[in-house]
Amino acid sequence: MSKQQLPKSWRWAVVAALVVGLVGFWGGIAAAAWQPTKSVEFVVPAGTGGGADIMARFIFPLVEKHKLSPQPLIVVNRSGGAGAEGFMHVKEKKGDPHVITLTLDNLFTTPLATGVPFNWKDLTPVGRLALDWFVLWVNAESPYKTAKEYFDAVKREPSKFKMGGTGTAQEDQIITIQMEQAFGLKFIYVPFKGGGDVAVSLVGKHTDSTVNNPSEAVGHWKAGRLRPLAVVDRERIPLPEWDKIPTMKEATGFDMGYTMLRGIFMPPAVSKEAQEWYVDLFRKVTETPEWKKYLADNALKPAFLAGSDYPKWLEEKETLTKDLMKKGGLVK
Amino acid sequence: MEAVYNLLIGLQTALSPFNLTVLVAGLFVGTFVGVLPGLGGANGVAILIPVTFRLPPTSAVILLAAIYWGALFGGVITSILFNIPGEPWSVATCFDGYPMAKKGKACEALTTAFCSHFFGAMVATLILTFAAPIVAEFTLMFGPPETFAVMMLTFSALVSLGGMSPVKSVVSTLLGFIMAAVGIDIVTGRLRLTFGSTELMGGFSFIVAVIGLFGLGEVFMTVEEGLRLEGVSVRMGVRTVFQTMAQLPRFWRTYIRGALIGCWMGIKPGGATPASFMSYGFAKQFSKNPEEFGTGTIEGVIAPEVAAHAAGVSATLPMITLGIPGSPTMAVILGGLMMWGLQPGPMLFKENPEFVWGLIGSIWVANAIGVVMVLCFVPFFASILRAPFSILMPSIVFVCAIGAYAVNNRMIDIWYMILFGFVGMAFKKLDYPIAPMVLALVLGDMAESAMRQSLVMSQGSPLIFFNRPIAGIVNGLAVLFFFWPLVTVLRDRIRKKLRAPVDA
Amino acid sequence: MRKADAICALIILAIGILVLCEAARLGIFGWSTSGPEPGMYIFLLGMGVSVGSLVVLGQVFVEWRKAVPVKPFIRPGGLRPVLYVAVPAAMMVLLTEFIGLYIAAGLYLAVYMRWIGKHKWITVAAVSILLPLVSYFIFDRIFLIPLPKGRFEDLLTF
Structure with missing residues (x-):
């Protein structure tokens, strides 16, 4: 570094500081129509490679491609404590409009199971992006062609069949317990870290069945390694190929439904303008052709929901989840 | 040979001028x-x-993959120069790479590391090219009990990482396990060892601990010893690079062992980091001069590097055949695949062969170009050590702080790093070995969940670890290696006895 | 050295006891159909660490009685340079909480280079301004990893 260069870099710094000040000032004036003035922290309360993570990492380039936001959304994983770390982090960012989070059902299940002082009402709801179906899968080499046959076999030999699922006291286990109670069964529930591992353990015959989301098992199904027995919903999945899978009611006569939230939240006490901007952003995201293809490829239920209907739906969903978890003895 | 034909098409794709440019750009970014x-x-x-988005899918995946290969190369540079592992799998390379650099042999260490990397990657690429479908079937045979057995085998490498005091080695290992246990209990879903704090829910990040224990700890040690390190005299130049390369074939055993361990662990179930430790441990146990390990022996650099990169490359295999990402980078690439409308998983080979073979072709090309590229830079990297210590040292601390923060974007991690720096220094002085603690921290979580999943599967019966063929064999090997030091002692005694009459 | 060894062992013992308490809270004993109880694993870890640290303490005590000569924990005159590194580093992290990592690091680099390294002011200024600036561009701008900026965050919104 020579002597001449230094004053130059100083002058440069002064210019930069002036520019910064101006931009900040201008940003203040333009506050009426809010938009992010710096990069947005996109908190994923789950590890890399899971459903929520892949979706967030899919949204980030999508927003860039369609220039929907002046600032990038930066995905940050905070997976500790089944997502509790991420939720607490967002909760503590009170009033900060540059933080959003994408959550699954662990929004309800994690606080109930771990006793972390957190409730979804601590956050500002933005919108529901989609819903995730659950399908009962068995290995394609197993002799069970229908859910009824499989459940009968499980009934004959309690505590022999292994049900693989993601995590403990979360949606997969809730559904398993629901099945056990409805049909008088007893599974061995084996928790895994992620949905991909669950699917592979079934392909490798380390477990006997799973309730994987469609996206986690679709590749193995197409390759002829897994067989879907029933959709855990009241209607069939309205997509080609998927529509051949019967609902639980059609397969077993017992009406059973559970779909999982994929929703966006902000920290508490953010301005109305900021909230509206994000609602608008995600509405635009869900209208892109790439998003529609993504939902169809991964068999997700297109179900964008925002405004006052969203908190109402959350409320119902929470009551339902709490009820199921209490019945299953999963509430701490 | 269908594979050869496909590979040629893949190579042709990868070698088109445009893709080649993309690939070199990716390698640069990745190394950085x-x-x-x-x-x-x-x-x-x-x-x-x-x-x-502006590229065709095949070029796009070549770009992303090239970043990944580049990052594999780059991780080792700071391990050797400053004892700061750039990536988790270069931790084991610190053990001998850094002492070599301290002796003024940074150039040799870097050259060895890069060449070993190249060899490991090439073996893994061969397997990927010609045996992917078979290996994918092999992967499926690994359930939780088998995973646990592999973890046990890795831990048996601990025996050779211990220090002088057995008690302290055990304590250090257990502390690593305790740190790994902080967070959530996978089987019951309950929080543990968090004591109600949000910060602790995230647990201790391996890379933060390692930056503190190794990097910062080393800085403290250096200043305390009064070594001002006013620019180590580094022998460097193109000749050193070639001289070092000429020495390497002598260690063919270490190369082959490391590559096999790496391929296996990369595919299932451990990944690059355990592979590097396992390879290092075994290299030491089977070496004629185990006492030289840790003081800057060339074998100690070869073993972890070969294994780590064989594992790094073979980790692509489960992604393209089963749709499971083997590492966070792979997870992001997986997201990219979906963006381009490709469905990762078992159908990728059938539905998009041009894409898969383009990717495989790019691995061949990227490694060949990458190794030449980084070797050219060896003298440059080594010359960083010539900078005055009083500039280098605070800069290292600054870079460590950035690194610790960037892992999880958490302020608390910078504090942990400083804390770990002191722990690192104290442990080194008091002869608590650090390596076993680090290994326990990185594997503790995985080993515990595998063990408990197995026990859930067997309804609490530990027999599950022995009555399944693969788990049984691997566990047996683990036990054997745990007691390997005893075995060698016994063998020597028997030999002596047999020889005694002859001598008399 | 012996004193340090004993103190270290005591700290580890404290950690071990803390872990044991946590194990007790989670339930230690029993081996149900889902394998060991949740507290069992960490109970074993806590127990191992506690026992280990007690053994170390015992060894230290025995050596003390025998008065085996040992090296000092810190080389005479070695403490000062360590503190020269450690204290400013800790100060830097503390400052980061308020003024952000970049400015704190700049100050830290400048202080260390000037007072310990005795470099020329010009070198000091160059390194301590350029290094944080370059890092800013690499991390915040290119790789989009926002590093902590403390209270200055709102001023730097560009």
């Missing part, structure tokens, strides 16, 4: 992100995903 601790291939890939 790999060098900086805390910044990994995942960041590099994530940042370039938007760029890839």
